[in-house]
Amino acid sequence: MSATITLQPGREKSVLRRHPWLFETSIAHFNGRARAGDTVDVLAADGRRLGRAAWSPRSQIRARMWHFDPVTPIDDAFFRARVAAAWTRRGALGLVPAHGLRVLHAESDGLPGVIADAYGDTVVLQLTSAGADKWRAAIVSALLRATGCARVYERSDSDVRGLEGLAPECGWRAGQAGDGPLEIVEHGLRMEVDIQSGHKTGFYLDQRDNRALTARLAAGRRVLNCFCYTGGFSLAALAGGASEVLSIDSSGPALQQAQRNLALNPALPAARAEWLEADVFTALRDLRKAGRRFDLIVLDPPKFAPSASHAASAARAYKDINLNALRLLEPGGLLLTYSCSGGIGVELFQKIVAGAALDAGVDGRVLARLGPGPDHPVGLAFPEGEYLKGLLCQI
Ligand code: SAH
Numbered sequence: 001m002s003a004t005i006t007l008q009p010g011r012e013k014s015v016l017r018r019h020p021w022l023f024e025t026s027i028a029h030f031n032g033r034a035r036a037g038d039t040v041d042v043l044a045a046d047g048r049r050l051g052r053a054a055w056s057p058r059s060q061i062r063a064r065m066w067h068f069d070p071v072t073p074i075d076d077a078f079f080r081a082r083v084a085a086a087w088t089r090r091g092a093l094g095l096v097p098a099h100g101l102r103v104l105h106a107e108s109d110g111l112p113g114v115i116a117d118a119y120g121d122t123v124v125l126q127l128t129s130a131g132a133d134k135w136r137a138a139i140v141s142a143l144l145r146a147t148g149c150a151r152v153y154e155r156s157d158s159d160v161r162g163l164e165g166l167a168p169e170c171g172w173r174a175g176q177a178g179d180g181p182l183e184i185v186e187h188g189l190r191m192e193v194d195i196q197s198g199h200k201t202g203f204y205l206d207q208r209d210n211r212a213l214t215a216r217l218a219a220g221r222r223v224l225n226c227f228c229y230t231g232g233f234s235l236a237a238l239a240g241g242a243s244e245v246l247s248i249d250s251s252g253p254a255l256q257q258a259q260r261n262l263a264l265n266p267a268l269p270a271a272r273a274e275w276l277e278a279d280v281f282t283a284l285r286d287l288r289k290a291g292r293r294f295d296l297i298v299l300d301p302p303k304f305a306p307s308a309s310h311a312a313s314a315a316r317a318y319k320d321i322n323l324n325a326l327r328l329l330e331p332g333g334l335l336l337t338y339s340c341s342g343g344i345g346v347e348l349f350q351k352i353v354a355g356a357a358l359d360a361g362v363d364g365r366v367l368a369r370l371g372p373g374p375d376h377p378v379g380l381a382f383p384e385g386e387y388l389k390g391l392l393c394q395i
Helices: 012-016 076-092 130-134 136-147 159-164 205-217 232-239 252-263 280-289 308-326 346-360
Strands: 003-007 021-023 027-031 039-043 049-055 061-067 101-105 114-119 122-127 151-156 169-174 182-186 189-193 222-226 244-249 273-277 294-299 329-339 365-370 389-394
Touching (some): 039 061, 049 130, 114 136, 130 136, 136 169, 189 252, 205 232, 205 329, 205 365, 222 232, 222 280, 232 252, 232 294, 244 252, 280 308, 308 346
Parallel strands (some): 294 329
Antiparallel strands (some): 003 027
16 A cells, blocks of 8 residues: 655645646645655545655655546556656657757656667666666666667766755666767767766757757857857857857866867867857856957857745856857857846846846847757646746847
């Protein structure tokens, strides 16, 4: 018999709208015994069965719904079905692991706390909730079966595991490292991915389509790529015919990887690339003092606001970099500016950029609102899944 949780009166509404999170405050009673990650039955106050969830006693999100159907068990077959469905959806969009591909996007693929990215024949798995952690073996086997990939490496070292009372877990779960670094080919560009020590699972797959957009816009332009990481936008701009590309990051290892990635693509004009290890906040000011000007600037900073409570300080940081970037742009120049902060919505982000333009004394317009590619879906019932937003602005 699974344990049950009974919701406060009225709190079944969000579950009936298929929202997967149950907060501590929405739970009236807990009956039975369950350890972190165990499956519990979820009941409305009137006793109606709403579905099954993973119990997480340490987290404010006390339970995460696995499904909204009171009969289907949560077992290996459940994970096989969810993973296979997510894989089929990607295949139908023509997305393949050789290019780098997010296979599982957590709640939005019906698997709260489960992220999986495929790079060639290797899947990198990140588990961030107690329920996901408990079903590791079933998820690994479902991934091997659905994707046909040979290896699974776990990179569960995200800070959010702490909120669930989970320690970091990294290592090979199936197969082992091949010879040499992993490689993907994105829009014809070879890129190495360091799955063991790179950021997240190794690569920012969510920006794939925006890197292609940058390539289309770069011809003949002087490009500044801020927060370049391993050079994704920089290589795209060179491939698109940029006249020069200055790339800035504060991480030495990221810049070294970026330069190795450039070397892997000998058709690109390496002499047009310049790399700068610096803090973007100061570098933008220094570039202005030095009289540098650009025609296209990419700002893709790290998450300044992990949650809404950090929104005010994050807003100041976004304003600062956008203001100082806009001051470096020639008239007619393009700004591709992003925020991956869940705590900052697109409307607020646009207001911040508008404020920056006002202070920079430039007149700007939004040519396009941008987001992640289709392998990062957002469940219609789960707006929290939307985190990456971008604006293509012209002054
Ligand atoms: N645009 C990249 C991803 C950027 S991730 C891509 O397409 O792959 C954010 C990057 O910002 C990281 O590489 C991190 O090292 C860098 N970073 C964080 N804070 C910084 C700062 N203050 N100045 C410069 N770089 C910073």
